[in-house]
Amino acid sequence: MSDRGQREGVGDGASASREVARFEVRLWRCLDVDGNALAPLPAFAGDLDHLRRLYRAMVRVRTLDARAVALQRTGQLGTYASSLGQEAVGAALGDALSAADVLLPTYRETLALLLRGVAMREILLYWGGDERGMDFAADRGDFPHCIPIGTQVTHAVGVAAAFHYRREPRVAVCVVGDGGTSRGDFYEGINLAGAWSLPVVFLVVNNQWAISVPRARQSGAETLAQKALAAGFGGEQVDGNDVVMLRERLSLAVERARRGEGPHLIEALTYRLADHTTADDASRYRPGDEVEHHRQREPVLRLRRYLTRLGAWDEAQEAECLAHCAREVEAEVAAYLATPPAPATAMFDHLYEALPAALAGQRRELAEKGASAPGAGDHG
Amino acid sequence: MAEVTLVEAINLALAHALGADPNVVVFGEDVGVNGGVFRATEGLQRRFGADRVLDTPLAEGLIAGLAVGMATQGLRPVAEIQFSGFIYPAVDQIVNHAARLRNRTRGRLTCPMVLRAPCGGGIHAPEHHSESNEALFAHVPGLRVVIPSSPARAYGLLLAAIRDPDPVIFLEPARIYRLIRQEVADDGAALPLDAAYVLRDGGDISLVSWGAAVLDCLAAAELLAAEGIGAEVIDVATLKPLDSATLLDSVAKTGRCVIVHEAARTAGFGAEVAAVLAEAGLASLLAPVRRVTGYDTVMPLYRNEQAYIPDVARIVAAVRESLQFS
C-alpha cells in the first residue's frame, strides 16, 4: 500500500481514507436446539402460563396446517402453504403486536393471523378460492395474504406513514421472506422507512428456501439483516425457532417504533419443513437428510423440551392440547366445507364502491345465465 | 374567477383538496420544495407543510405502494408519477393491489388513491417523456382512468378523483398544460366522473377524443363548419368506466364517427370505443368508424413527433373520407 500522504486532506495520518461507518449484526438466541437455556431468559418467560400459551398456539397452527394439507390432497381445498417448522414466527408476532397495530403478512403467517382474530375457516376459505376469506370478521385492520412477493413492504411503509402523519402510537409490522428481500419493493420500502424514520418493523422470515432457490443463491450478503443497514436503520438476526427470544426481540422493536424511535429489521432464522405449497415437491431439490436435520431443531419440539424439563408440560397436557386443537380444527373445517360458494355475481360486488353503469349490463348477463350457483362440491 | 392554464387548475384543485380535507396528502418526486417539474404542486408545501406535501425518494413502485398503504388507513393520497413514461414500475402495485384491494377483501380494505402523471408528447422532450399509455390502465378492472382536456375539467375532475372512494389514474396531457387558459371558479365543485362531455353540437359526424387531441378536434370542427359540415365533438374524459350512452346517442344522430387519440393505434382505447359503437350502434352507422391515432411505432424523438401526433389535417381528412363513404 503506497503512502499518498494527505494530498487533499482526506486522510488522517498516513492513510488516504478513513472509516466513515461501521456496522455490526448480532444473532440472538436464548434456547438451544435441545431446549436448554443458553442465557437468562427474558423476563416474560418467567411466566410459564405465557410460555404454555405460546406453545399451544404453535400446536394449533400445526394441527390446522396438517389438516389443510390433507384437505388439499383430497380435493377439498386448493393450493395451500403450510408453515410447518416456522410456527414460532406466528406465535411471536401474535404476542408482540397490539390490537391497534397493523400486520402485513406474506402468505405463510397463518398463526399470526389466527392470533390476531382471523378465523380458521377464513384461512380455509381463502385457500379454498373464496374472497370472503380475506374479509376478516374479527380482524378489520390487518392486510390479507400477499402473493406478489415483497409488494407488501411498500404498503407497510404507507401504513406506517399514515400512523406517523396522524401521530398515532401504532406500528406497521411487515413480514417478508428471504426471497422477498431480493425484490425492488423491499429495497424501496425499507429505504423510505429509513429516510422518513417511520414506525415500521420488518420481520424477514428466512426459512432458507424460496421455493427451490436456497438462501445461498438468493443473496451474496452474509446476513439479510444487514440490508437494513443500507437503509439507515438497525438489523439483527434472531433464531426464528426460539419463540422466546423471537417474541422478545420483536416486542422490543415494535415498542421502539411505537415510541417514535424509527424502524428496525429482524431476520428470523428458521427452516421450511413443508413443501413450498401443496403443489410443490421439495424432495425434487433438497435432500431428505437436510430436512431431517432441521426437523430436530424445529420450534415446537424445542419449546416442548424446555417446558418438559421444567416440569411445566407433560404427556397428559400434550394429549389434551392435541385433542383440543383437533376439535377446534374439525369444527372449523366443517364450517368451511359447509359454506356454500358465493354467487358468481359476487365478482361484481366490491369492484368499486358502487357498480358503475357501464358494468350493469355485464352483471345482468351473468345473473341471467343462472350462474348464481356454481358447480357443486366446488371446494377443490 | 380567474383565467388559468390546465396545470394551474391542477394546482388549484390540489390546494383546495388539501385545505378542505386533512386526510389528503400529496407526494412524489420533486413535488415538495421544487413544486413539481411542471409546477403542478407549486407553493403547496409552503402552504400546507412538509408533512402533507412530501418529496419521496426516486422509486415509482414505492410511490404507488405507499399510496396503497396510506389509502387503507383512511388517508387520501394524491401521488405523482413524474412522467407517464415512468409509471411502468408502479403497474405492479396499481394492478395487483390498488385495483383489487376492495374486491379481494370484500370491501374491508379500500384504496381511495389518485395517481397523477403527465402524459403525451409534443413538448420537445427527450425520449421516454412523451408516452400515452392510458389503454394499459383502462384494461384493468377496478380502476378509473381520467384524462382532462381543459383547465375547467382538470379542476373539477381532479377534485372528483380525490373524493372518489376508489383508485383513479389521472393522466394530464403535458402539451396543453399551458396552451390554453380558461375561467375556472375555485369553488371546490367537482365534475361528474364516468361521464363524457359534449363540447360542440353537430349533426354530420361525431368526433370522439380525450386529452390534448380534443383541442385538435375542436379546431377541425371549426374548419369543417366553414364548409357547412357539422362535427359534434365529445371529450370522453373518463375512459373507464366509459360513458357509452353519450357516444351512442351522438352516433345515432350523426351516423358517422371518427375517434382521435395520440396513443398508438393497435389496442388503443379507440378500439374499445369502436367496439362499443359496433356492438350497440351498428344500425346507426352510415360509414365505418375511423380512428385517427398515433402510429404503431415507438413514439419518435422530438424531431419527428409532430408527424406522429394526429393533427387537424389528418382529422379533417378522416372526416371527409367518412362523409364520402356513402
Add this chain to the structure above:
Amino acid sequence: MKLFNLPDLGEGLSEAEIREWYVARGASLKAGEPMVAVETAKAIVEIPAPWDGTVAKLFAAPGDIHPVGAPLVGFEDGDATAPPAPARADSGTVVGEVKSGGGTVREAPAPIAAGGAGFKVMPAVRALARRLDVDLGVVTPSGPDGLITAADVERVAGVLAEAGPLEPLRGPRRAMARAMAQAHAEVADVTVTEDADIGAWYPGGDVTLRLIRAMVAACRAEPALNVWYDPHALGRRVLKRVDLGIAVDTPDGLFVPVLRDVANRAEVDLRAGLERLKADVRARRIPAEELRGYSIILSNYGAIGGRYSDPVVMPPTVAILGAGRVRDQVLAVDGKPLVRPVMPLSLTVDHRVVTGGEATRFLMAVVADLQGG
C-alpha cells in the same frame, strides 16, 4: 437403502402407534400392498407400500409411537445416499393444478375458403332498404368497391314507385316464371332454324295438323328428340309414344296441354282433340293431368306472328319446335324465281342429350314432310 417415512395421515397428528406389521425383512412388495397398520387417536390406518421393492429394514416395532415424517421402512435397491423417492407424482406446477388432457391435436391449417358473396351495404342502408321494400338484388351499387349506398336504395325506391305497385304473378304466370327459370338454368339449349316451302298444300291445308304430321315423321326419323332426360342419373328414356305438348296462348298465360299419341290417331281425331283442348284451356277447365306428360312440344306462334325464335326446352323433354308465320317469299325453283309460301321453323334442343346432327336431321325431316304433298 431407499427410505419411506411415516406419511402425514391427515388427522393433525404428529405421530402414530405401530399396531401390526404385515411384512418382515426380505419381503417383496408391490406398490399399493398393505405394509403396516398404525393407530391414530381416531382410527387404525393401513399404510400401503409406496413402490415395488424388497423390505430391508423396519424402523419401528409394534407398540412404538412413531413420529410422522420419520423413516418407517427401508427398501433394498437404489442408492443408499439417494433421497427417498417422492411419494407422489410430479404435479408439474407450484400452484393450483395443471390438468393433463387425453387427446392429441391434429391440425391442418387451411386458408379461408371462398364463398358467400353478399351485398356490400352498411347496416343502416340495409335497414333503409327493408323499410322502403327494396330488394337489394335489384339495386345497382354506385359506392366504392361495389357498395350499395343509401342514395342507390332511394333511387331504386323512386323508380319502383313510379313504375307502380308490384303485381304478384299468379297461377299460370307464376308457374311459367318458375318453370322457365328452372329450364333456363338447366338446359344447354341449341337452336337450329330452317324454312319449309309449303306451297304443295298451302293455302287450304290444316297448318297445325300438317305440323303435327311432320313432327311424327321427324320423331320416327330421329327418335332421340322424343326423349325424357334425367340429369341426376345421367340417363334418358327414349319414348315410344309421341305425346305432343301444344303451346296455347291465353290472356291468363301460357298453357301446354298434351295431345296424346299423335302418331296413331286419324286427322279428324287429332283436330277434334286439339279444339277440345283449346276450349278447355280457355275456359280454365282443363284437368291437371292433361297438362302433363308431353314428350316433345310444338309452339305454333306463327298464328300470331314472328319468324324465327329460340323457344325454351322444358325438362324433362329435350326438344321444342317453333313454327313462325307463313310468308310469301321469292325462292329459286328450278333456277327460276318464284313466289312461294314459306314457313319459318326453329328447333331448340337440349344439347346435354341431343347432338347437333340429331337436331338437324329431325328438322330436315320436318321440312321434308311439310314440303311433301
